Structures are given as C-alpha cells and as structure tokens.
Amino acid sequence: MTQVKTPMNRRSFLKVSALAGGGMMLSFSWLAGCKPTPEEVSNLSKEWFELNSYIKIGDNGVVTLMAPNPEFGSNVKTSLPMMLAEELDIDWKNVIVEQADFYPERFDRQFTGGSLAMQMAWKPLRTAGATARHMLVQAAAKAWQVPAGEITTKDGMLYHEASGKEAGYGEIASQAAGLPVPEEVPLKKVGDFKIIGNSKKNVEGLNIVTGKPLFTLDHKQEGMLIAMIAHPPAFGQKVKAVDDSAARSMPGIKDVFIIKTLEEGYVRNGFDTTSFTELVVVVGNTTWEVMNAKKALKVEWEKISDSTVTVAGWGGNQQTVTIPAGLESTQGHLAKMAEMAKKPGKELRKDGDPEGAFKKAAKVIERTYTAPFLAHNCMEPVNCFAHVTAEKAEIIGPIQAPESIMQTLTARLDMPKEKIHIKLARMGGGFGQRAYGHHLVEAAVISQKLKAPVKLVYSREDDMTYGIYRPTYTATYKAALDENNNMIAYQVKAGGIPESPLGFAQNRFPAGAVDNYLAEEWALNSNITIGAFRAPRSNFLGGVEQSFLDEVAELAGKDPIEFRLELLERAKRKPVGKQNDYDPDRYAGVLKLVKDKSDWKRGKSDVHRGVSAYFCHNTYVAEVVELLMKENKPVVEKVYAAVDCGVVVNPDAATNMAEGGIVDGIGNALFGEMTFQDGVPQKSNFETYRMIRHSEAPKSIEVHFVKSEADPTGLGEPLFPPIFGALANALYRATGQRKYNQPFLQDKQPLV
Amino acid sequence: MAKINLEINGEKRVVDVDPNTPVLWVLRDHLNLVGTKYGCGMAQCGACTIHLDGTAVRSCVLPVSTVENKQITTIEGLSEKGDHPVQQAWLEHDVAQCGYCQAGQIMNAAALLKSNSNPSDVEIESAMNGNICRCATYLRIKAAIKSAAQS
Ligand code: FES
Ligand code: FES
Numbered sequence: 001m002t003q004v005k006t007p008m009n010r011r012s013f014l015k016v017s018a019l020a021g022g023g024m025m026l027s028f029s030w031l032a033g034c035k036p037t038p039e040e041v042s043n044l045s046k047e048w049f050e051l052n053s054y055i056k057i058g059d060n061g062v063v064t065l066m067a068p069n070p071e072f073g074s075n076v077k078t079s080l081p082m083m084l085a086e087e088l089d090i091d092w093k094n095v096i097v098e099q100a101d102f103y104p105e106r107f108d109r110q111f112t113g114g115s116l117a118m119q120m121a122w123k124p125l126r127t128a129g130a131t132a133r134h135m136l137v138q139a140a141a142k143a144w145q146v147p148a149g150e151i152t153t154k155d156g157m158l159y160h161e162a163s164g165k166e167a168g169y170g171e172i173a174s175q176a177a178g179l180p181v182p183e184e185v186p187l188k189k190v191g192d193f194k195i196i197g198n199s200k201k202n203v204e205g206l207n208i209v210t211g212k213p214l215f216t217l218d219h220k221q222e223g224m225l226i227a228m229i230a231h232p233p234a235f236g237q238k239v240k241a242v243d244d245s246a247a248r249s250m251p252g253i254k255d256v257f258i259i260k261t262l263e264e265g266y267v268r269n270g271f272d273t274t275s276f277t278e279l280v281v282v283v284g285n286t287t288w289e290v291m292n293a294k295k296a297l298k299v300e301w302e303k304i305s306d307s308t309v310t311v312a313g314w315g316g317n318q319q320t321v322t323i324p325a326g327l328e329s330t331q332g333h334l335a336k337m338a339e340m341a342k343k344p345g346k347e348l349r350k351d352g353d354p355e356g357a358f359k360k361a362a363k364v365i366e367r368t369y370t371a372p373f374l375a376h377n378c379m380e381p382v383n384c385f386a387h388v389t390a391e392k393a394e395i396i397g398p399i400q401a402p403e404s405i406m407q408t409l410t411a412r413l414d415m416p417k418e419k420i421h422i423k424l425a426r427m428g429g430g431f432g433q434r435a436y437g438h439h440l441v442e443a444a445v446i447s448q449k450l451k452a453p454v455k456l457v458y459s460r461e462d463d464m465t466y467g468i469y470r471p472t473y474t475a476t477y478k479a480a481l482d483e484n485n486n487m488i489a490y491q492v493k494a495g496g497i498p499e500s501p502l503g504f505a506q507n508r509f510p511a512g513a514v515d516n517y518l519a520e521e522w523a524l525n526s527n528i529t530i531g532a533f534r535a536p537r538s539n540f541l542g543g544v545e546q547s548f549l550d551e552v553a554e555l556a557g558k559d560p561i562e563f564r565l566e567l568l569e570r571a572k573r574k575p576v577g578k579q580n581d582y583d584p585d586r587y588a589g590v591l592k593l594v595k596d597k598s599d600w601k602r603g604k605s606d607v608h609r610g611v612s613a614y615f616c617h618n619t620y621v622a623e624v625v626e627l628l629m630k631e632n633k634p635v636v637e638k639v640y641a642a643v644d645c646g647v648v649v650n651p652d653a654a655t656n657m658a659e660g661g662i663v664d665g666i667g668n669a670l671f672g673e674m675t676f677q678d679g680v681p682q683k684s685n686f687e688t689y690r691m692i693r694h695s696e697a698p699k700s701i702e703v704h705f706v707k708s709e710a711d712p713t714g715l716g717e718p719l720f721p722p723i724f725g726a727l728a729n730a731l732y733r734a735t736g737q738r739k740y741n742q743p744f745l746q747d748k749q750p751l752v
Numbered sequence: 753m754a755k756i757n758l759e760i761n762g763e764k765r766v767v768d769v770d771p772n773t774p775v776l777w778v779l780r781d782h783l784n785l786v787g788t789k790y791g792c793g794m795a796q797c798g799a800c801t802i803h804l805d806g807t808a809v810r811s812c813v814l815p816v817s818t819v820e821n822k823q824i825t826t827i828e829g830l831s832e833k834g835d836h837p838v839q840q841a842w843l844e845h846d847v848a849q850c851g852y853c854q855a856g857q858i859m860n861a862a863a864l865l866k867s868n869s870n871p872s873d874v875e876i877e878s879a880m881n882g883n884i885c886r887c888a889t890y891l892r893i894k895a896a897i898k899s900a901a902q903s
Contacts, residue, residue: 073850073887201846208851209839209858211787211827218786226781251753251770287790288770288777379791379799379852379886428789428852429886460792652846656892660849663888686796686884695877697890 054084054107054128057136061156061170063090066100068107069117070400071204072430073660074716075653076117078203080125082649086195087129087188090169091155097203102402102422110424112400113435113532115617115714118649122711123187130185132176136169139176143167190647190709199652204426216398216425217457219385224453225254227446228290230280231466232301234679235528236327239278243298247282250296252289255450256282261441266411267318268311271404273438274323275467275529281446287457294459303327304527322525327679330472333497334370336524337474341368345493345520348506351576352516357489361480365555369477369544371742373674374470374533375681375689380428381463386443387453388413393420397440398427405437412441413448432532436468461684469674470533471496473540477548480516485556487567489516494541498526501537508541508615509587510549512580513571528676534664535717538616543669543724543742546612550729551738560611560729561595582615586644589706590622593642597704598624607637610729614722618713620644620706623662625698625726629734633745636666636698636727641719643703646710654715658703661719667692669724670745756816760785761829771817776800778816779826787827787855791884798883801856801863802826808863810882827855830862838862841900849887857883861897870901 056064065081081097100107109120133153140158141148144165152159159166190197207214232238244256262268262277280299284290306325313319358364384397393413399405402422410417427434443456458466475494482488490510494502500521511517533539553563565588572584591613595601600611604626613622624640639662648654671690675682683689728739758765760783767782774793779785779802788811791799795810802811803825830836834843838861848854857880864871864879871879876897885893 071850073848075849199846201843202848204851205843205846205848206834208848208854209827209842210831210834211785211855213786215789215852217790218780220784220786286773286777286781288773288781291793377886379789379797379850379884381790427850429850431886460794656846656849656889659891660888663890664886667888685794686792687794691884691886692888692890693882693884694880694890694894697888699873701891 054125055088055132057132057169057173059170059173061094061168062096063088063094063156063169064096064098066107067097068100068110068121069112070110070402070424070427071099072112072398072400072427072434074112074117074657075202075650076112078200079650079653080117080121081203082195082200083121083125084129086193087126088133089153089155092195092200094156099424099426102406102424104403110402112430113432115619115717118712118714119618126187127185130187131182134182134185135176135179136172138179139172140167143172143175196647196649197651200650202653214426215380215428216385216396217380217383217428219396219425219455221387221453224385224455225283225285225450226287226290227281227283227443227454227456228294228459229442229456229462230282230294230297230299231276231462233465234301234327235275235467235676236304236325236679237301238304239280240300240302242280242300246296246298247293250289250293252285253293254283254285256280256297257449259442259445259449261412261438261445262408263412268309269404269407270311270313271401271436272311272408273436273468273529273531274309274321279442283446283450283454290457291459323527324525326527328526328528329677330372330675333472333676337370337472337495337497340495340522340524341474341476341493343522345495345522348502348519348521349511349577350518351511351514352489354489354491354516354518357516358478358480361488362483363481363555364478365552366476366478367548367551367740368474369547369740370474371472371540371544372672373472373528373676374668374672375464375674375683376429376431376433376468376533377464377689377691378427378429378431378433381460382439382458382466383456384439384443385453385455386440386447388444388448389451391419393444394423395421395440395444396423396425397437397443398425398430398434399437399440400427400430400432400435401437404435405440408437408441409444413444431534432536433468436531460686464684464689465681467529468531469528470536470539471499471501471530473501475501475541475544477545479548479552481552481556485558487514487552487556490514491518491520492545493520495522495524497524498528499523499530499537501540504537505541507577507579507581509571509580509582510567512575512577512582513567515576517576527679534661535616535720538614538717538721539724542612542614542616542721543728546614546722546725547728547738550610550612550725550732561591561600564591564613586620586706587613587615590620590642590644593704593706594622594624594640597642597702598626598640600624608730608734610726610731610733612722612725612729614718614725616721617717619715619718621718621722623719623722623726625723625730627727627730627734634670634731634734637700639698639701639723639726641701641703642706643715643719644706644708645715645718646708646712648705649712651705654705655703657715658719659701661715661717662701662723663692663697665720665723666698666727667696669727669742670696671743673743754817757820758816758824759821760824761826767816769816772815775802775811775814775816775819775824779811785826785828789852789855791853791856796882797853797856798860799853799856801859801883803859803863806863806866808860827859830859836862837900837903838865838896841896841903844899845892845896847889847892847896849889853883853885853887857885857893861893861900865897865901871897
C-alpha cells in the first residue's frame with residue numbers, strides 16, 4: 001500500500017459531518033481556500049450536505065457516490081465513482097451514483113475535456129474513498145474495543161476476525177462521522193484492485209434505453225417558455241434592424257427582442273466566444289410555434305467593422321484579439337494559407353543546422369497538407385434552461401466547463417456567484433464545443449428579461465452555423481535522408497486560420513530523434529470563431545505528420561513501423577534536445593503491440609494497410625487500418641489499435657471510447673468539412689454536412705491496452721488524431737495516391 | 753388549432769394543436785414524452801424515430817394530422833421496464849456513449865427485427881444508415897442488433 005497525505009492543509013480540507021438521519025458525509029474541497037470552515041460545515045443543513053459530497057453512507061448501508069464531472073458520453077459518471085468505491089471497499093452492486101451539481105467549493109475540477117478526467121481524479125477520488133474507509137475502521141475499533149490494525153473490510157462490511165465481530169458500514173457510519181480525519185491514508189496497490197480494472201456497465205444505461213429525460217432539452221417546468229435565437233447568417237455580419245410584426249402576431253408567440261450577451265468593455269475569458277454577441281430572440285409557448293415565428297422574422301443585417309476584444313489568458317495575462325471585418329470564403333482562406341506557407345514562420349524549436357543538413361542531403365522530400373474547418377455537430381443541439389429571478393439564477397445546461405462560464409454569468413447577470421446555481425445535465429455529446437458556455441449566458445439573459453423560466457433551443461441549423469469550429473489548418477513538412485537512408489533533418493511549418501496547430505507540439509516526436517530539426521508556425525486572424533474540437537490541434541498534426549512519415553519511410557526504403565522504431569531508439573539512446581515530451585519506450589511499446597496484434601510482418605494480400613502512431617493527451621496510441629476498395633470507395637475492414645493509457649479503470653467503457661474515437665476520425669477524415677462563401681457557412685444540416693454512418697464504419701475494431709501500472713491518462717481524444725494518418729496511408733496502398741487534403745472523399749452526396 | 757385524436761403507446765390522447773405540427777414536437781412539448789429526440793428536423797439523422805403502425809418513421813417530418821387513429825409507439829412504450837430484447841441487448845453491449853441518439857437507434861432496430869428476424873450485416877447497415885450516432889457507437893449497435901436477433 002502507498003501512503004498518501006490527505007489534503008488537510010490551508011487550501012484544502014476534508015469535511016465531515018453527521019447527517020441528521022445518522023449517516024456520515026464526507027466531502028473534499030481541494031481548491032476551496034479557507035471557507036467554509038469545518039465548524040461551519042457541521043452546522044450546515046442536511047439538504048446542503050446531500051447535494052454536495054462525494055460519499056454518503058446511510059444507516060441502512062446505502063452508499064451514494066457523487067459523480068463530480070459533467071457527463072458528455074465518455075462515461076465519467078461511471079468510471080470516476082469506481083475510484084471512490086474501490087478504496088472505500090464496497091460492493092459496486094450496492095452503490096447509487098448521483099450527478100453532482102456545479103459546486104467548486106465542494107468538488108474538485110468539475111470539467112470534462114482534455115482527456116484529463118481519469119488522470120486528475122486518480123489520487124483525489126481514491127483518497128476520498130480511502131479516507132472514508134479509514135474512519136469507518138477507526139470507529140469500529142472504538143466500538144469493539146479492538147486495535148484498528150486488526151480490522152479488515154470487504155464489500156461494505158467491517159470484520160474483526162479474533163472476536164468474530166462484524167458490522168455493515170451503515171451501522172458504523174454515524175460513529176465514524178465524529179472522528180478526526182486522518183492525516184495520511186494508505187491507498188491500495190494496483191494489484192489489489194477489485195473494482196478498478198473490471199468493466200462496470202454505464203450507470204445510466206437503463207435510463208438511456210428507456211428514453212428517460214436525461215438531457216437539458218428534455219427539461220420542463222411549470223410556466224416555462226421556449227426561446228429560439230436568430231444569429232447573423234454570415235460571419236462578419238451583425239444585427240441592424242428587426243421587423244418582427246409578422247412573427248409577433250403568430251400563434252403562441254410571447255415576445256421578440258434583441259439581446260446582447262456580453263456587455264461593452266467586458267474582459268472575456270478563453271471560453272467566451274467572440275461570435276454573435278447580439279442575437280434576435282423569439283419567445284413563445286412551444287418549440288414548433290417559435291420555430292415558425294422565427295422563419296417569419298425579417299432581420300436586416302449589416303457588416304461589422306474591424307474590432308478588438310480583450311481576453312483574459314492563463315496566469316493573469318491579457319491578450320488582445322483582433323476580429324477583422326469582411327465576409328470570408330474558403331477559396332480565399334486556401335489562397336492566403338498557401339501564401340503564408342511560403343514565408344518564414346515564427347520559430348518554435350530548432351536543433352542543429354537544418355539548413356545545412358538539407359543542403360548536403362542525398363534525398364529531400366517536402367509535402368504540404370490542408371484540412372478544413374469542422375463543425376462539432378453534437379447530436380443534441382445547443383440548448384439551455386434558465387430561471388433567473390432577483391434572488392437567484394437556476395441554470396440547467398449541457399456544459400463541459402461550468403467554471404469558465406460562471407465568471408461570465410456573474411458579470412452579465414450582475415449577480416454574485418453564490419446566487420447562481422448550475423446543474424450539470426447529461427450532454428448529448430460535447431467534443432469540445434460544449435466547453436463554450438455562451439448558451440448559458442444567452443438563456444440566463446433571456447430569462448432575466450422575461451422574468452420567467454425559459455428553455456433556449458437552437459435548431460440544428462443554428463447550431464451548425466454558429467461557429468466555434470475546428471480551425472482550418474495547413475502544414476508543410478520537409479525531411480532529408482543521407483546516403484544510408486537515415487533521416488538527418490526534419491522540419492515543419494504549420495499555420496491556420498485563426499490558430500496555428502503547432503504551438504504545443506513542437507517538442508513531440510520526431511523532435512528528439514533527429515539531429516537537425518526546425519518547427520515554425522504562423523496564424524491569420526478571422527472573424528469565424530473556433531474552439532476546442534476532439535484533440536485540438538493534434539487532430540490535424542497527428543494525421544498529417546503520420547502521413548508524412550509514411551512517405552519518408554517509403555523514400556528510405558524502410559518498413560513504416562521499423563522506420564519509426566529506429567527513430568524512437570535513437571530518441572532513447574541519444575536524444576536531441578532536452579524538452580522532448582514523450583517516453584520513447586512507451587511510444588515504441590504501442591507500435592510493437594500493434595505490429596504484433598495486426599500480424600503486420602506476415603503481410604496480407606487481400607487488404608491494404610496503413611499504420612500510424614501518435615502521443616497526445618498523455619496517452620500513446622498506434623493504429624493499423626486495413627481496407628479494400630469496392631466500386632472505387634474505401635471499405636475499412638478492420639482497425640487495430642494499441643493504447644498505453646496507464647491503468648485502464650473501466651476496460652469495456654474504455655474500449656467503447658476508443659472505438660468511438662476511431663470511427664469518428666475515419667468519418668471526419670473522409671467527409672468532415674465546413675466551407676464558407678462570403679461569410680456564410682455552406683452547410684447547415686446533415687443533408688449536406690456528411691457524417692459517418694453505419695455502412696461506412698469499420699467492419700471490426702480491435703483495441704489492445706498495454707498492461708500498465710502507471711497512473712491512468714485519457715482516452716476521449718488520443719485515438720482520434722492518428723487514425724487520419726493510418727487511413728491516408730492505407731488509402732495510398734490501395735490507390736497509389738497520397739491524400740494531402742482533407743476530407744479525403746470529395747464526393748459528399750447525402751446517403752439518405 | 754385543431755383537436756387531434758392520437759393513440760400513443762396503447763393510450764388514447766387528444767391534443768389541441770396546429771395540425772401541421774410534427775409528431776415529434778407534439779410528443780415532446782404537449783405529451784411530455786421526451787424520449788423521442790430532436791436532431792435535425794429534416795429526416796436526416798433518425799433521432800426522432802418512432803413506430804407508426806409498427807413501421808419506423810421519422811416523427812420530425814410527420815404532421816400530426818396524418819397520424820390520427822394510427823398506432824404510435826415511442827421509446828417509452830417499447831416495453832414496460834426496458835425489457836424488450838433490443839433494449840436488453842443494448843444494455844448487454846453497453847452501447848451508449850452520450851446516449852442521445854440511442855432511442856432512435858433502438859426504435860429503428862426494433863422495427864428492423866420485426867420485419868427481418870435475422871438480418872445480415874449488410875441488411876443491418878442499410879436499415880440503420882439513416883440513424884447518425886455522433887459518438888460513433890456503430891459497431892456496438894450492430895453487435896447488439898445481432899444479439900437481439902438471437903434472443
Ligand atoms: S430529428 Fe428527425 S430525423 Fe433527425
Ligand atoms: S451515443 Fe452519442 S450520438 Fe449516439
């Protein structure tokens with residue numbers, strides 16, 4: 001067992017109190033500062049406690065575990081409580097899981113994104129479980145007058161073998177509540193886990209298959225009105241005037257007005273979007289009535305002029321972001337990107353003398369890749385419920401990052417955060433888009449104005465054309481081989497609109513494995529807004545870099561896996577530079593595993609294969625795609641994935657996530673694309689925006705996890721980027737043509 | 753506005769709505785049956801799939817006036833306690849990620865199995881092609897349909 005210090009310092013403490021009903025309540029607060037004090041906590045009402053703790057043990061033995069993070073489909077609602085249950089030593093069958101509301105004073109890091117949930121919760125939640133267990137043991141020792149060291153626990157029971165005494169947690173819970181919180185508790189060894197590492201079914205499974213109201217869009221309450229918005233049809237436009245006479249007179253319509261979601265001079269944070277801060281709002285009784293009235297609005301739009309906004313960056317730094325005027329088009333973007341790619345970029349990393357090495361190289365290869373803007377297209381369109389009164393604001397919303405939008409809400413509603421209550425509804429997908437909480441602000445502002453409960457609903461079209469897209473990117477790679485086909489120089493220049501994909505990735509492989517290396521970047525402003533999209537930036541870099549390396553390996557006359565392994569060996573033996581952000585052994589480990597599982601060596605004549613490997617979000621992934629061509633279209637027969645994400649907490653759910661990342665990646669690589677003409681998004685619903693469908697998914701997927709005792713890392717994102725590369729490389733083997741521009745299939749006919 | 757007689761999940765219901773209102777919004781806004789989901793509003797995603805006289809249809813493009821006195825089944829009425837073989841198979845394969853599309857997928861799959869009790873892979877793919885799963889759980893959906901076909 002490992003001893004861990006419980007966080008009983010000034011900044012964070014464990015709170016314990018007896019429930020009125022005789023149970024015990026534990027709650028961690030890791031970042032809460034000094035308030036409330038433990039004394040205050042014990043005086044708080046029962047109700048307050050029931051909402052805000054990780055572990056509740058009733059005197060009837062029922063154990064309720066709180067799921068702190070918002071759920072968007074990565075299964076954190078099941079996997080995080082598994083960590084609590086493991087150390088608490090209870091039977092998973094007797095557990096009830098409850099979704100926590102947003103309550104930063106009580107819960108740590110209520111954010112879902114960045115593939116960080118498992119990693120960030122690993123110690124805190126296990127410690128929370130272990131601490132509760134420790135206190136139960138102490139209480140039993142006291143009650144039975146035996147040494148605590150002689151007491152064992154199992155499945156929610158306490159045992160003292162010598163005296164034959166035993167009790168359920170529920171019987172001891174009220175006595176445990178009065179005990180001091182231990183300063184240190186032992187945590188289990190990986191080998192002793194009984195719950196972690198054993199697949200547990202989604203705790204919401206039955207509710208999902210029976211259609212229970214789980215999502216914000218399903219929420220209803222007395223007196224609730226429906227609101228829809230009209231945003232400008234083009235980026236680079238804003239509202240000029242509204243003729244709402246026709247809309248107002250339509251059945252069921254209550255009001256039409258314009259809202260401003262952010263006040264002038266407000267300093268935005270990174271998750272406040274810069275698009276469409278003025279919206280036309282139609283409010284009525286039912287969704288269909290409001291949808292119809294919205295169509296009857298006559299809005300005059302006008303062009304925006306150049307502007308700048310101040311955005312608060314990390315660590316208190318403020319940034320000025322320029323929003324240029326103009327109606328942008330995809331053709332224009334491509335031309336500008338091609339121009340920028342020719343100019344020198346901002347140097348991010350340089351090793352050795354790349355210029356000199358390219359001059360004396362025996363072979364040089366240079367390739368340029370592009371990828372379009374992408375819309376997230378969560379299945380549940382943007383929506384939010386809000387009821388704002390003078391006393392409080394109650395908000396229910398699909399939101400990955402409630403903390404970030406809380407600041408915006410307090411500023412815009414002019415309310416202290418204590419009066420704003422955000423409930424974390426299950427999200428019908430997130431993919432990064434739901435980290436941007438503009439819809440919470442919009443719904444709250446509308447409710448505040450109407451003095452009524454309101455559900456804001458975006459149509460699919462509103463959702464798809466609102467922005468917060470994955471940016472459009474380009475990258476030019478160049479590599480040099482010597483006469484022995486060793487890679488002696490490598491350089492990448494990458495940029496995008498309005499963000500470069502490279503900023504965080506200059507120290508990734510193959511940096512460190514080549515003597516002469518250069519990474520440069522650039523970015524161009526745009527009024528089209530962007531946001532995180534499953535594996536931000538990596539979702540472009542991973543794919544194109546892995547396509548490029550495949551081509552370099554081919555030029556070197558080497559097997560693509562062996563070529564990468566050679567480089568990784570070099571990075572291990574004699575790394576270049578000090579900041580390489582990967583572990584060559586773990587990187588090589590997934591490549592070897594996928595090589596083995598896919599039977600790479602044997603060669604297969606009936607399928608075309610491509611391989612890739614990438615490290616992002618702290619997880620190592622290697623993938624092999626096997627495909628064949630039918631009527632000139634690729635059919636992915638099989639995908640093999642090897643993953644090293646440390647301990648796998650919930651294996652079947654992890655596999656589900658991995659499969660999802662792979663299929664989503666294949667879909668976006670083949671079809672994903674948002675284009676613009678004069679500022680207008682050219683796709684607004686699924687008849688033109690092609691999503692991958694059943695018949696296009698791989699016929700089978702095998703996911704293999706590296707057996708590891710390392711702390712767990714994420715899975716929601718890392719499987720996604722490399723699949724673009726593995727697919728491109730397999731397509732090359734199948735067709736003889738390399739894919740440099742995404743999406744790979746330009747045939748975007750709707751299937752249905 | 754017009755009074756419309758409906759039969760939903762075996763129960764008679766009367767609603768007073770614009771007869772052009774799609775069944776989807778009648779279910780969700782007027783009858784509080786919110787298991788049927790809105791995804792696109794134009795018969796492109798399958799999230800709103802229900803059964804009309806046993807056949808899978810997209811309720812988002814189905815005016816309520818056209819379904820009077822026909823039998824409608826929604827996800828809430830597919831079984832009493834989530835024990836329809838398709839629902840059971842979904843649980844067995846732990847299909848869902850976000851879960852938003854799954855009611856539509858289940859309704860479509862249940863209708864498929866009613867008309868074809870042992871569909872081939874290709875038949876499953878083509879029958880299910882109108883149901884998008886943004887989380888991309890397609891392989892599990894297929895496996896679950898096959899399990900349900902066995903039971
Ligand atoms: S909502 Fe009906 S098919 Fe998409
Ligand atoms: S499970 Fe999320 S859309 Fe299908």
